[in-house]
Each structure stands twice: as C-alpha cells, then as structure tokens.
Amino acid sequence: MPEPTDHDIRERAHRLWEQAGKPEGREDEFWHAAEQELRNEDKSNPMRTPDTL
Template identity: 85%
Template sequence: MSEPTEQAIRERAHRLWEQAGEPEGREEEFWRAAEQELRNEDKSSTMRTPDTL
C-alpha cells in the first residue's frame, strides 16, 4: 500500500474546500480529510479481488 502523493492530497483538499464553500482558515482540516480519504480509497482498492483470474 502506498502513501498518497502531496499533489493528490492537494487536489483532493482543494476540491473538499470548494465543496464546503471555500471557508478561510481551515486548510489543515481539509488537508487531513483529503489525506484520510485517499488512504481509505487505497485500502479499499487493495481489499478487492478480481472476479475472474
């Protein structure tokens, strides 16, 4: 399992910030949320098994 890249976190955090109405002063909150979302996506993708081999 790999860690999300800084660029991926930045893009996700920006999207989350926009969706929340672009509030000021909450950069760290959105950064942490983006990082967690990306890690969770990575975990769920590694848990999937192919339907056919």
Template identity: 80%
Template sequence: MSEPSEQEIRERAHQLWERAGKPEGREDEFWHAAEQELRNEDRSDTMRTPDTL
C-alpha cells in the first residue's frame, strides 16, 4: 500500500473545500480529510480480489 502523493492530497482537499462552499481558515481540516479519504480508497482497492475468468 502506497501513501498518497502530496499532489493527490492537494487535489482532493481542493475538491472537498469547493464542495463545502470554500470556507476560509480550514485548510488543515480539508488536508487531513483528503489524506484520510485517499488512504481509505487505497486500502479498499488492495482488499478487492480480481475477477476470475
């Protein structure tokens, strides 16, 4: 399992910030939320089993 890159976190945090109405002064909150979401996505991807033919 790899850690999300800084660029991936930045992009996700920006998306979350926009969805929340672009509030000021909550950068850390959105950064941490984005980081956690990306880690959870990575974890769920590694838990999937490939389909068999």
C-alpha cells in the first residue's frame, strides 16, 4: 500500500480528535498520531508485499 494520503490522515485525525473530546490547539498531535496509525496498519497488513526480497 502506498503512503497514506493527506485525505486519509485528515479523516483519521478527525476521528481521533472527536474521540478525545474535541480539544482545541492539538491539531498537530492528532495529525501525527493518525499518520503513524495508518503507517502501522500498512506494515501489519498480511497482504502487503515486502519492498525488497
């Protein structure tokens, strides 16, 4: 799977923000958390093919 898109990260960050009670001033924190979650999901995907053999 390619790198997560800004759209994917934005959607995930918004969900995380809502789950946290919509705190103000922590946009970067949620963006980075969402980006990391999406990257980790890709690494744990059993359908993912290794970049190198």
